[in-house]
Amino acid sequence: MAYILSAAGSSNPVLTVKVAGSSDTGLAVPFLQDVTINNSQDIFTWTQLNVAGKLNVPTTSTNSLDSTVVVDLEAFFGDYTTAATEPTITVGSGPGETPAGTVYYNSTSGTWFTATLGATPWVETSALLVPVEKQGLLNASKNKVKVEFDINVGDPLVDGKNISGEGYVTGLSPTVSADSPVWTTPLTITVDGDYTVA
Amino acid sequence: MRTELLTALQGLTKATLGTFTVVTDLPWESDGTPLYVKNLKRIYVDSEDSDLDPIIDTLDGFGFAHEVVSLTVNYACDAKTLPSNFNTLNDAVQNLRLDFRNEGWQQRRVNKTTELDADIIVVSQEFTFERIVNN
Numbered sequence: 001m002a003y004i005l006s007a008a009g010s011s012n013p014v015l016t017v018k019v020a021g022s023s024d025t026g027l028a029v030p031f032l033q034d035v036t037i038n039n040s041q042d043i044f045t046w047t048q049l050n051v052a053g054k055l056n057v058p059t060t061s062t063n064s065l066d067s068t069v070v071v072d073l074e075a076f077f078g079d080y081t082t083a084a085t086e087p088t089i090t091v092g093s094g095p096g097e098t099p100a101g102t103v104y105y106n107s108t109s110g111t112w113f114t115a116t117l118g119a120t121p122w123v124e125t126s127a128l129l130v131p132v133e134k135q136g137l138l139n140a141s142k143n144k145v146k147v148e149f150d151i152n153v154g155d156p157l158v159d160g161k162n163i164s165g166e167g168y169v170t171g172l173s174p175t176v177s178a179d180s181p182v183w184t185t186p187l188t189i190t191v192d193g194d195y196t197v198a
Numbered sequence: 199m200r201t202e203l204l205t206a207l208q209g210l211t212k213a214t215l216g217t218f219t220v221v222t223d224l225p226w227e228s229d230g231t232p233l234y235v236k237n238l239k240r241i242y243v244d245s246e247d248s249d250l251d252p253i254i255d256t257l258d259g260f261g262f263a264h265e266v267v268s269l270t271v272n273y274a275c276d277a278k279t280l281p282s283n284f285n286t287l288n289d290a291v292q293n294l295r296l297d298f299r300n301e302g303w304q305q306r307r308v309n310k311t312t313e314l315d316a317d318i319i320v321v322s323q324e325f326t327f328e329r330i331v332n333n
Contacts, residue, residue, distance in 0.1 A: 004229030006257060008257065008258055009259070012257045012259070013257055014256050014258070030256075030258065030260070031256045031258065031260050032256055032258065033254070033255070033257065035257070036255075058227045069256075070254060070256060070260070096255050164242040180254075181253060181254070181255065181262050182262060184254075
């Protein structure tokens with residue numbers, strides 16, 4: 001038997017969220033205050049005349065990951081530029097050039113664009129494919145982006161485990177009060193299917 | 199904050215200070231008597247006390263704490279013949295709390311108490327500064 005440590009350093013849970021099926025780096029959700037990994041079985045219940053107690057059998061489970069986080073501006077709202085018209089840019093890594101992968105949101109057309117090397121600097125990208133670290137958790141929720149999440153329980157380099165799966169970001173409700181120095185929000189990832197434990 | 203408060207006290211006008219002077223020494227005691235009672239009309243600033251209480255902690259070691267810093271300004275003079283600028287000086291010292299707007303202090307309070315020790319009136323103005331700091 002062994003305790004599962006969670007102290008800040010190598011053992012603290014790190015929740016990483018990225019677009020499902022992508023090769024994005026993903027967003028390491030900062031400032032987690034608490035994490036709950038839910039696995040709730042639906043139960044089918046019936047009675048029989050020859051048995052005093054009710055009979056139960058599990059059917060499918062409802063899985064979700066719940067957390068409370070301190071709202072980080074970039075993690076919550078994303079890292080992109082909003083403009084009514086397409087900005088004039090040169091894509092590259094030189095001084096004054098826009099790095100490839102930079103995201104821009106056209107507020108006039110309500111569409112997303114990614115800076116790409118080549119003849120067309122801005123290439124339209126579906127909201128479902130804009131990296132979570134670029135569009136932010138709020139947009140990932142609003143745009144109903146299917147995400148892939150991963151969280152470590154304990155130190156993964158020693159004896160910890162990784163729990164991963166796919167699902168949807170939901171349950172965001174940023175809150176602040178006169179007594180609170182910062183905004184906090186619950187965060188739920190409703191899991192599509194089952195967890196993978198590795 | 200002691201340095202900042204001393205600087206602010208030294209910045210008071212001559213008309214406000216009158217015959218009072220600001221001393222940079224700590225108000226240590228000599229034969230059980232604080233220096234500000236031995237040396238009348240000398241304004242002393244005590245060393246500061248500070249407190250950090252956690253408010254929000256996060257799993258990745260980030261968080262916020264509530265910082266409270268308090269320090270006291272002491273001075274005394276003859277109670278039989280109060281200097282003409284006595285009340286003006288008291289108000290000016292009390293209002294120094296408003297000088298510290300840009301250091302992130304969310305609360306800047308002063309509690310003023312006066313005490314008569316034989317024929318000497320001792321004024322103590324306790325400054326308390328509070329703010330939120332992050333880890």
